[in-house]
Amino acid sequence: MTLLYKSLSRRVLLTYAAMKRRITTDAHQILVSPPLKSIDFPDIWTSFSFSDYSPITTLYDTPQTATVIDGRAIAEEITSGITSEVRRMKNSIGNVPGLAVIMVGQGRDSQTYVRKKLGACEEAGIQSKISTLPDNCTEDQVLNALSCFHEDPSIHGILVQLPLPQHLDEGKILNSVQLEKDVDGFHPINMGNLAMWGREPLFLPCTPKGCIELLIRSGVEISGKKAVVIGRSNIVGLPTSLLLQFSAEAPCYCQRCACIY
Numbered sequence: 139m140t141l142l143y144k145s146l147s148r149r150v151l152l153t154y155a156a157m158k159r160r161i162t163t164d165a166h167q168i169l170v171s172p173p174l175k176s177i178d179f180p181d182i183w184t185s186f187s188f189s190d191y192s193p194i195t196t197l198y199d200t201p202q203t204a205t206v207i208d209g210r211a212i213a214e215e216i217t218s219g220i221t222s223e224v225r226r227m228k229n230s231i232g233n234v235p236g237l238a239v240i241m242v243g244q245g246r247d248s249q250t251y252v253r254k255k256l257g258a259c260e261e262a263g264i265q266s267k268i269s270t271l272p273d274n275c276t277e278d279q280v281l282n283a284l285s286c287f288h289e290d291p292s293i294h295g296i297l298v299q300l301p302l303p304q305h306l307d308e309g310k311i312l313n314s315v316q317l318e319k320d321v322d323g324f325h326p327i328n329m330g331n332l333a334m335w336g337r338e339p340l341f342l343p344c345t346p347k348g349c350i351e352l353l354i355r356s357g358v359e360i361s362g363k364k365a366v367v368i369g370r371s372n373i374v375g376l377p378t379s380l381l382l383q384f385s386a387e388a389p390c391y392c393q394r395c396a397c398i399y
């Protein structure tokens with residue numbers, strides 16, 4: 139399992155590194171940008187066969203017309219792909235991936251998101267564990283929960299559901315997530331590597347990755363486009379903008395403003 143995981147990560151990172159090299163060594167490429175499918179990432183962006191998909195709509199055919207992307211259908215498609223991959227893994231090596239979630243407090247939104255994440259794991263055959271801590275827990279309790287999951291060989295990915303209560307130091311806690319298990323990609327080294335040429339993050343934040351997936355799977359050609367990202371949060375806006383840098387021509391932030399581009 140570890141070998142498979144390492145070989146997958148390696149393959150992904152090599153693709154990512156190759157792409158970054160191409161961009162940095164060829165000034166022309168900076169303007170033209172390589173197609174997004176050749177960028178990093180893992181599972182789908184590199185092995186995804188575009189011919190398998192009929193775009194929900196070809197945006198080029200209908201310029202300036204808003205199109206609603208059917209996220210639910212795409213999510214089902216992705217889940218089904220992951221489910222077969224996990225089944226294959228179980229049949230070949232007898233193991234399945236394991237996700238651990240740390241949730242502090244009883245925030246309604248957080249509970250909903252965590253429930254959905256665990257439900258998605260179950261649907262795909264991924265093992266999951268959750269550590270639920272009270273609103274008034276100490277930083278040490280969170281760090282202890284993290285340590286337990288770091289040492290648990292059945293856990294390959296850990297996420298700390300955000301936001302955390304005010305009295306906890308979010309930065310310190312995210313810094314403490316083991317890099318190799320940082321599935322949210324929120325560790326400053328993973329985030330920093332995403333922002334730097336010649337560096338490779340081990341994981342991508344899931345919402346930005348999901349946005350790019352939706353575009354790709356809907357047949358939207360990102361390369362060479364101008365993109366506007368509204369908001370610059372660490373969780374969504376900032377990493378989305380970084381991802382778009384690789385393909386869109388001129389991504390920019392838009393913070394608390396109406397923006398017509």
Ligand SMILES: Nc1nc2c(c(=O)[nH]1)N[C@@H](CN(C=O)c1ccc(C(=O)N[C@@H](CCC(=O)O)C(=O)O)cc1)CN2
Binds near residue numbers: 297373
């Ligand atoms: N550890 C993490 N904590 C948090 C994350 C995260 O990625 N990792 N993100 C948010 C909460 N969240 C997932 O946990 C999340 C929230 C909202 C969305 C999203 O896409 N929202 C859509 C609406 C979707 C719908 O209505 O069905 C939107 O805002 O347009 C994705 C993920 C904070 N905590």
